[in-house]
Amino acid sequence: MNKPGNSSNNVNNVIIAGGGTAGWMAAAALSRLIGKSVNVTLVESKDIGIVGVGEATIPPIRTFHKLLGIDEKAFMRATNATFKLGIEFANWREPDYAYIHSFGVTGRECWAGEFHHFWMRAQQEGLGSAFGDYCFELKAAQQYKFGMSERMPINFAYHFDAVAYGKFLRQFAEKLGVTHVEGDIDKVNVNVTSGDIESLTLKDGRNLAGDLFIDCTGFKGLLIEQALHTGYENWSHWLPCDRAVAMQTESVEAPAPFTRSVAHEAGWRWQIPLQNRVGNGLVYCSRYMSDEQAKQTLMDQVTGNPINDPRVIQFTPGKRRLGWNKNCVALGLASGFIEPLESTSIHLIMTGIIRLLRLFPFDGVTQSAIDEYNNKYNSEMAAILDFIVMHYKVTNRDDSLFWQHCQRMAIPDSLTHKINLFKETGRVFLDDGDIFRVDSWTQVMLGQGLMPEQYHRVADEMSIEELTRFINGLHQHVSQQVQALPAHGDFLKQYLGM
Numbered sequence: 001m002n003k004p005g006n007s008s009n010n011v012n013n014v015i016i017a018g019g020g021t022a023g024w025m026a027a028a029a030l031s032r033l034i035g036k037s038v039n040v041t042l043v044e045s046k047d048i049g050i051v052g053v054g055e056a057t058i059p060p061i062r063t064f065h066k067l068l069g070i071d072e073k074a075f076m077r078a079t080n081a082t083f084k085l086g087i088e089f090a091n092w093r094e095p096d097y098a099y100i101h102s103f104g105v106t107g108r109e110c111w112a113g114e115f116h117h118f119w120m121r122a123q124q125e126g127l128g129s130a131f132g133d134y135c136f137e138l139k140a141a142q143q144y145k146f147g148m149s150e151r152m153p154i155n156f157a158y159h160f161d162a163v164a165y166g167k168f169l170r171q172f173a174e175k176l177g178v179t180h181v182e183g184d185i186d187k188v189n190v191n192v193t194s195g196d197i198e199s200l201t202l203k204d205g206r207n208l209a210g211d212l213f214i215d216c217t218g219f220k221g222l223l224i225e226q227a228l229h230t231g232y233e234n235w236s237h238w239l240p241c242d243r244a245v246a247m248q249t250e251s252v253e254a255p256a257p258f259t260r261s262v263a264h265e266a267g268w269r270w271q272i273p274l275q276n277r278v279g280n281g282l283v284y285c286s287r288y289m290s291d292e293q294a295k296q297t298l299m300d301q302v303t304g305n306p307i308n309d310p311r312v313i314q315f316t317p318g319k320r321r322l323g324w325n326k327n328c329v330a331l332g333l334a335s336g337f338i339e340p341l342e343s344t345s346i347h348l349i350m351t352g353i354i355r356l357l358r359l360f361p362f363d364g365v366t367q368s369a370i371d372e373y374n375n376k377y378n379s380e381m382a383a384i385l386d387f388i389v390m391h392y393k394v395t396n397r398d399d400s401l402f403w404q405h406c407q408r409m410a411i412p413d414s415l416t417h418k419i420n421l422f423k424e425t426g427r428v429f430l431d432d433g434d435i436f437r438v439d440s441w442t443q444v445m446l447g448q449g450l451m452p453e454q455y456h457r458v459a460d461e462m463s464i465e466e467l468t469r470f471i472n473g474l475h476q477h478v479s480q481q482v483q484a485l486p487a488h489g490d491f492l493k494q495y496l497g498m
Contacts, residue, residue: 017216099443254487332349
């Protein structure tokens with residue numbers, strides 16, 4: 001049954017091509033938030049495998065879930081989720097050195113300068129301790145603790161099983177009226193005059209006509225690329241890693257409330273703890289490590305018995321030239337892939353969906369809406385690119401050909417400016433599309449070994465006595481908060497009634 005609408009240009013029928021995390025997130029959001037105005041159909045092949053390695057997220061996913069009215073406990077039980085307070089980066093700055101990029105706020109800032117300016121002055125005066133000691137979430141992560149209360153707010157995200165998440169959202173969306181079609185797409189039918197997609201023909205002859213199409217067909221971009229020839233910006237010159245090997249192992253310890261990222265001679269390795277298992281992967285550059293070497297390296301370094309065989313995933317880092325082209329919006333891997341280092345993949349699906357909803361073309365697709373969507377998409381991708389490349393560029397490592405290449409490689413001008421600004425002045429200013437806050441940039445740049453040459457002199461406005469009280473008071477407050485938290489594993493069991 002068609003929803004209200006009296007113009008031939010109206011968008012009444014939305015067709016989502018592809019399931020997985022991207023497809024079912026889109027279906028759930030559209031049906032929940034504008035389901036009275038549009039019909040939503042999702043078509044997927046039961047034979048196509050889901051990449052499904054994106055098991056770590058960043059905090060805005062909680063806002064997305066609240067918007068959809070998703071019950072946190074039901075979601076966590078269904079996806080074997082654990083809490084995530086940040087990412088531990090080991091061997092990135094140099095071998096045998098580790099730091100945590102947490103989701104928390106470090107210290108307390110003032111109008112002119114962030115906390116690290118006061119911390120740097122304290123360090124010069126021989127006061128205080130490590131930068132991370134002033135962040136509640138970071139210290140909780142280090143001590144494997146977690147808890148939630150109104151008295152003690154904590155900023156967190158989740159680790160979860162991405163395949164189970166897709167199934168959970170499918171049930172959620174189908175209850176809201178999404179039509180689920182199983183079938184292989186044989187042909188994408190494009191109007192020769194307008195260039196818009198008119199329908200999808202399935203291999204069994206069925207035809208699915210729509211007004212707006214969402215491409216969630218993964219790297220191949222069946223609609224956005226193969227039908228509309230949108231084009232792809234290859235970012236391999238900035239992001240050298242182009243392969244990943246993924247496998248799951250049995251848990252051998254209580255789940256940590258953080259993701260582990262361990263650098264190796266040709267890239268890095270992830271470790272993501274779920275309730276029932278651990279997700280593992282090795283990201284690498286195929287110029288410096290073969291697939292067989294990568295598999296062996298991963299198998300040698302994981303803990304716990306393997307649940308499945310390691311599988312190789314090839315990717316080209318970059319983005320589509322347009323995230324929205326004609327009457328087609330690409331989400332997930334179909335829109336591009338930077339790499340999984342800072343858990344941005346699921347976040348980018350979410351921001352793409354929210355941006356589409358805010359610009360939704362109920363009365364017909366307009367070029368101004370397309371342009372606005374793409375402007376925001378471009379700025380967001382560019383800001384994430386800078387943040388990811390910074391991990392590879394700002395490092396003391398030169399102990400392998402890969403790391404020597406990273407030291408020599410050209411980087412975006414915008415990142416060069418950010419690095420120089422922090423090094424010379426200690427300042428961080430965010431771009432329009434930056435999803436990472438000043439706290440994130442500061443934690444990672446300091447963690448990677450970039451120490452500013454000066455601090456903002458507003459920190460000198462404090463007397464030594466005031467600075468000592470300020471620094472010590474913050475440290476004591478964080479320590480007391482962390483001390484009051486239960487162990488992460490214990491809180492999970494109690495919270496989820498396991």
